[in-house]
Amino acid sequence: MTFHRRRLDHVAGALALLAGSTGIVHAQAMTQSAPPTARVVAQSDARVNSANWTLANRFGAAALRSITYTQAIQPRFLGQSDTMFYNWRDRNGSRFMLYVPSATGGSKRLLFDPSKMAEQLTLLSRKPYDATNLPFQTIYFLRNHKGFRFTVDTVRYEWTLATETLKSLGRPVRGAPPPADEERETQGGGAGGGGAAATNRDYRNFSPDSSAFVFARDHNLFFVDVAKGDTTKISTDGVEHYTFGFRDTTENRRQLNALSGGQQNQGEDSEEQEEANSRDMRIRPTVVWSPDAKSVAFVRRDQRKVKDLFLVNVLAQPRPALLQYKYTMPGEENVTQTELWVYRRGEAAIKPVNVRKWKDQTLLDVHFPVSGDKVRLVRRDRPQRAIDFIEVDLATGASKMLLSDVIEGAALEPKPIRYLKKGGDFLWWSQKTGWGMFYVYGFDGGEKMPLTTGQWNVDGIAKIDSTTQQVWVTGQGREPGEQLYQTHIYRVNGNGTGLTLLDPGNAHHTSTVSPTKRYIYDTHSRMDVPPVSVVRDGLTGRVITKLEEMDLSKLNELGFKVATPFSVKAADGITELFGNVWKPIDFDSTKRYPVIAYVYPGPQTEAVTTGFSVRQPLLQLAQLGFIVVEVGHRGGSPQRSLAYHRFGYGNMRDYALADKKSAIEQLAARHAYIDLDRVGIFGHSGGGFLTAAAMLLPPYNDFFKVGWSESGNHDNNIYNQNWSEWNHGVRVVSKEDSARAARGGATAGSRGGPAGAGSAAREVAQDSTNYDGVRFDIRIPTNDELAGNLKGNLALITGDLDNNVHPGGTIKLANALMRANKRFDYFVYPGEPHGYRGIYSTYNQRMLMEYFAEHLLGDYYRSNAEIR
Structure with a gap:
């Protein structure tokens, strides 16, 4: 499942099952008749009977990847100025652009001449390069802004802007931190904490004034005074699973880290970096520095009593290898413990701070608001229904309660605390009214006023101006007549007055506030409206200029058509739900088509795409001759009311199915081309769980005829403790x-x-x-308890090295189905983690399409082992 509240883009990533052009069946091969054993539907019913592989192959992932161009600018600012650059790709090639804003429109130009760059890069590397397709997408400006650096084939290069010349810097020293003269921490334009930017190779966590840094080695913490050159070991009790940081170079750790990252063998640079990491045992610890550089705080995790979980890598050479790791499950007595430790410069060692209140509590958002004398943090109880925000005096150890928040029948999910100015009022996010809003509190606690009000959702703070006490917030559901998940940005005064919409327009907006707050870079789109990137005035929202618009020319040449957004009522007949429908490009309204629902239960995200997206897997599946639907459900999204979001609290198996069924039935009532006798369902992770539940739980097992269930958490009693208890309740x-x-x-x-x-x-x-x-x-209902109810055709799929949703969940369901004497299909991808990669991703997409073609269209052509 896409757990730990990951965003929708991580669910889409897991779903992006690649379908290459090689090994795909050709149109002529698909004209053969289905064997007598296949399920064939009478043509007189005007039903779609034959899968259109020619059309589906046209929209494979490999075919679309090269012609799906840049959708949105990602502004990267030069220092704290409003000048920014971005990389853009369209049918004319890839290029870097520099934009200098002004109230009258500003200036946009090429950052460098790509022809000159390609020529000099070819001369230096002795490899040919084309100006329209340069081999790098990431650059790092020098702090003096006179040039920038980039890497090609592990070699570093530097371009000087004034002279338009390129020089080679050679290969970087293995394990060396990034050069100090490179501007890395500001490339994304986001706010950062004190100290140098984090990188994989930089083991140093610097103080805000760069006078000192800390690093970890062999489970312990070390402090370095830069001026003196002294290195002091400030902890001595570090051990495995109770550590301040440790690089374990064993094969077990290496494989688990590769699985967690979801990718392996990403090229020479990644391999070289991995080798460097294994040679240098120093690593960068996650510590928080005080603004005055006098104190360091650290949340230490104790997993010594946590039980182990196991996987077997059967593909390991020369013999299968056991992978062993710590993993907590719901209701277990021994779970990860979190402790607060601090170090004050001048003292001999780091010390623990007693902030314990609840058993198995979690510590969050540790920070120093003013100086190194007092630290603040959030503590949350294990059921995640109570939160305290406290301040600790490090000299005395005394703690002070600043506020608390409690909820029943749901779980709390706090957002980072922000201050209007240093030592001033702070902003606290709460759903106490049933809607997510920010509230203004005095520095020492005590609510002053709401920052935002109303029946809409405010989900984040984009920027704060500490001088004017103005705040830029993002939210959903405020603008009438719009789909409720479309995001906008607003400016509001620190006393809650003057709320102003800054990016009007019926679309989903992704907006970035410039460092000076004078400008907003806004990319807006809908599923049926391609993205446009504009520059707006940061105070009024007035459009200053258009920067870019997504190039759809090559997609349109293929006949690409956008999905159609729709809205329906939930099963309660009242709550509005939103979704998208994909049709075949050769759609014929006089025919009747099977319908397939792509599902994901949430609740950290809803399986509904709001902004524009090609959504290749769903688009390609539709071309076979299906109506493909994604639609929301009560309990699916945190971007609406608390009542909507936590509708399914305590029941993650059943609550979404009623809304999915009702939504499809409403679409069928509107459109005669939807065939309710042929309904399929599929999903990955949580969607795999929900797919199996649809095929097992009455009455849905009569409605859904075919299910493709990938890596499902069918038994949440053996899933992640934090996520399971957060959503099921304990x-x-x-x-x-x-x-x-x-x-x-x-x-x-x-x-x-x-x-x-x-x-x-x-x-x-x-x-x-x-x-x-x-x-x-806690005891959570499971899918395997329903195995005897299976109807229709169900396929279970898992990777045998899934260290997120353990394959044991799928295996237990398969065991229950066998014991119930049920027929089903079963795929195991060897050596694959939660997200399928490479050939397995391609293979899985192919098998998915064949499965639905066979069981919903009666297009059965598999006569031997060869995939044509």
């Missing part, structure tokens, strides 16, 4: 009452009910006097 019960319930024959959190259902133990409140006398009970 009961806090006293150990005494839990034991009494067991003696009485009741089981806390019995199988088949919501979290804690069937328990005779009473739930107790956690407080500072009770954190040792409780336990956490």
Whole structure:
């Protein structure tokens, strides 16, 4: 599942199953008749019967990758100025542009002459390069802004702007940090913390004034005074799984890290960097410096008691290898513990700070608001229903409560705390009214006023002007007549007055505020409206100039058509849901088409694309002769009300299916070309779980006829503890009452009910006097409990090295289906993690399309092992 509240782009990444042009069946091969055993639908019913592989092959991932050009500018600012550059690719090639804004429009020009660059790069490297397709997309400006550097084939080059000349810097020293004269921390234009920017190779975490840095080695922490050149070991008790940082070069760690990253063998530069990392045992620790560079804070994770989980890499040479790692599961007693440690310059060692209140609490958002004398942080209880924001005096160890937030029947998800100015009021995000809003609190606590109000969702702070006390916020659902997930940016005064929309227009807006706040770089689009990038006035929102517009020319030559947005009612007949429909390009309204739903249950994101996207896997699937649908559901998105977002709290299996079924039925009532007798469903991760549930749970197992379930978390009792408890809820019960319930024959959190259902133990409140006398009970319903209900055709797919959603979930469901004497299909991708890569991604997309073509179209052509 795409867990830990990842954004939708990570779900789309897992779904982007590549379909190359080689090995794809050709049109003439598909004209053969299906064998008698195939399910064939009468032509007299005007139903689509034959998969259109010619059309589907036209829109394979490999074919589209080269002609799907840049969609949005990504402004990269020069220092703290408003001047920015960006990389843009269209049918004329790839180029870097420099833009200097002004109130009257500003100036846009090429950052460098690509012909001169290609010529000199060819001379220096002795390899031919084309001016329209230069071999780099990332550059780093020098701090003096007189030139920039980039890497090609592990060799570093430097371009001087004034003379338009290129020189080779050779290969960088292995393990060396980035040069100090490069402007790396500002390339993304975002706000950053104190100290130098983090890079993979830089082990130094610098203080804001660069007078000192810390690094980790062999589980312990070291402090370096730059002026003195002294290195002091400031911790001595570091051990494995209770560490301040450690680079483990064993094969087990290397493979797990590669799986977590989702990619391997990304080229010589990555391999060289990996080698450098393995040679230098120093690494960059995640510490927070105080603004005055006098103190360092660190959240230390203790996993020594956490149980291990295992995978076997059967492809390892010369023999299969066991992969072992720490993994917490819901309801377990021994979970990761978080502790606060601090170091104050001049002291001999780092020290722990006692901020414990709840058993198994989590520490978040550690920061120094003014100086190194006091540190602030958020602590959250294990059920994630209570939060405290506290301040600790490091000299005395005394802590002060600044505010607390509590919720019932849902879970809290705090956002980073921001200050209107140093030592001034702070902004706190809460859903206490049922809608996500920011509130203004005095520096020492105490609510002053709401910063934002209304029945819409404010989801982030883009920028704060500490001088004018103005805040730029982003949110959804405020503008009438728009799809509720379209994002806009607003400016509001620090006292909650003067809220101003800065990017009007019925579209989804991705806006970046420039460093001086004078300008906003806005790219806006909808699923049915291609992206346009403009520059706006940062105070009024007035459009100053258009920078770029996505080039669709080559897509249009293929006959590309955008998906059609729609809205329907949820199963309650009231709540509005949004979705998109893909049709075949050769769509014939007189025919009847099977419909396939792509699903993902959330709740960290909803499987609905808001801005423009080609969505190649869904587009290609439709070309076979399907209507492909993605649509939201209650409980799916955090971008709406709390009631909407947490509709499914405690039941992640069933709540989305009613809305999916109702939405498809409403579309069929509107459009006669949708055939409700042939409905398919598929999804990855959480979508794989929901797909299997649709095929197993009445009455949905009668409605959905075919399901393709990828890497599903079919049993959340063996999934990630934090995510599972956050979404299913966990009961806090006293150990005494839990034991009494067991003696009485009741089981806390019995199988088949919501979290804690069937328990005779009473739930107790956690407080500072009770954190040792409780336990956490949870039992989550599983898909394998429903195996006997399977109808239709179900395919289960998993990678055997999935260290996110363990393949045990899929295997347990397969075991239950076998025991229930049910027929199903089963795919295991050897050596693959949660997201399928390379040939397995291509293979999976092909198998998915064949599966639906066979079982929904009756287009059965597999006569031997060869994929044609």
